[in-house]
Amino acid sequence: MDPEDIDIREIRILPGTKKNGEKEGYDNIVIVPGETISIVGPTGSGKSALINDIEMFARKDTVTGRTVLVNGAHPPEEYVRDPSKKPIASITQNTKCLADLPVSEFLEMHIKARKMGDVEDVALKTIELANEFVGEKISGDVKITGLSGGQTRALMIADAVVISNSPIILLDEVENAGIYKDKVIECVKRFRKAVVFVTHDPLISLMCDKRVVMSNGAVEKVIKPNGEEKSTLKEIMQTDRRIDIVREKIRSGESIADCWQLFGQAC
C-alpha cells in the first residue's frame, strides 16, 4: 500500500484474546469515514488499550493480540512511525500544547511543517472551526499556553480536521474540557471524518453510530442503536440543553431562579 494514499475507506479491528485466553466476543469492528463510535466501560476495562491498538495499527503485537487493518490490509509502516503520514490524530487528557507561541503562529508552524500553501488562510480557517466548539472565542494573537482546557482541546480537534486532515480522530475523555460535543459530532460528519470517543458521557455515547462496550480488558459487545433508544436520547438531549442554560447563568454570576421558565425553549 502506498503511504501517500490516504484514501481510507475503512478501518477494521479484528478480535484479540481476553485475559483468560478466550477469543473476544465480536467478529470485527469497522470504522468508516463520517462515522462516530463510542467506547464505553468502567475504569480499567481496556478502553485506552483499544485506542492504543487503533493508533498503533496493531498486528497481534500488542498486549491485546488484536489486529487493525486499513482497507482490508496491513497499513504501511509510515502510518505508525511518521506522525505526518499517520491517518490518525489522537487527543487525550494528557495531550498538551507546550509551545510558548500565539495561537496563529503555533498553527502556522504546523502548516509550514506540512508544506501547505496559504499559511495564514489555513490558520484562520482552523481558528474559525475551533470557535464552533467553544463558548469563549479563541483569538489568533493569544498565547497558546494561555488558552483554557476547553479552548486547547477545541483547537487540537480543529487542527486535526483542517491541518492534519486526519481521516480518523481519537478523542480520549475530552468531555470534561467543556466543548460543545454535539458541534464536534456534527463537524466530523460534515468533514467526513471518523471519530472514536472514549467516554463516560451518556450523551456522547448515545449520539454515536456505534457503541463498543468494554469489560475486563476485552470488547464485551458492539451495540448499533436501532431506534428504540430514540425517545430516551431526546429526553437526555433536552436535559443537556437545560443544564447548558443553567451553566451559562452560573458562569455569568446570574441567579438561576427563573431558569425553569427558559427550559421550555430548550425543547
Add this chain to the structure above:
Amino acid sequence: MKLLIIAGPPSAGKTTVARQVIRHLLLKSKVSYFKIDVVRAFEDEELKKEFGIPTRKVYSGDLCPDHTGIMVLGDAIDWAEKNGSDFLIMESAGLCLRCSPYTTEGLGIVVLSAISGTNTPLKMGPMVSLADVAVVTKIDLISQAEREVFREKIKEVSKSMDIVEMNAVQGTGVQYLMRTIDSLSDIDKDKIELRGMAPLGVCTVCIGKKDIGWQNHFGVIRKLDGADYLYRGD
C-alpha cells in the same frame, strides 16, 4: 560483542529506553550495562536488581563526563567481554552538548523527550547529528502539531536519521529500534574511534581548577581579543 551508546539530555528517558532494549535483548543474548554520571547515579543498581545483569558505573567528578566515557570505554569493553556479554550498553550522563560519545563500530542512540520544546533538536549539536537513531519519548504528552514539528527539526539536523517514536514506559515503538539493533555487527576493539572531534581540551578548567583568566590556565586557552584557540604547556 556489539556496542550501544545511549546519549541524550537528563530526564529524556535514556534509562527507560535502555530498560526496554535490555528486556528484548535478554530473550536471546547476554547484556552488560555501564553508566557514566557526574555526581550520583542509581541506574546501575536499578537495572542489576531488575534484570540480574552485570552493571557498573563511573563518576566523572571534576572531569567532563563525555571525556570520562571516552577514557574508560576501552576498559569497559574488556569488562563486558570478560562477563561473556553479547552486548555492552553505555549510557552517558547527557550533559554536554558540544561533544558526542558515539563511536565507529557501535550504534549511537540519542534519546530526546518530545516535551523538551520543538527547537531542542537544533540546539543539541553533535549529540543529535552524529547519532544513528533518534528515539523520541513522551510522545503521548504533546499535540500532534508539535510532534510533527519536532520530527521535522530532527530531520533538519540529520536528514538520514532513523527516528523511532516511543512511549518508553509502555514499550510501544521499541520493535523498530530492536530491528536496527538486531542488524548490528560485532565490534573490532582495535578499530573503534570517536565519530566526532571531541572539543575536550584537557585544560586546567576541565580538571577542576577554579581560577578565572587565561593567565592562570594551561592546555587550550583563549583570549578575548584575537579569539583563536591557543595551547599553553607541554
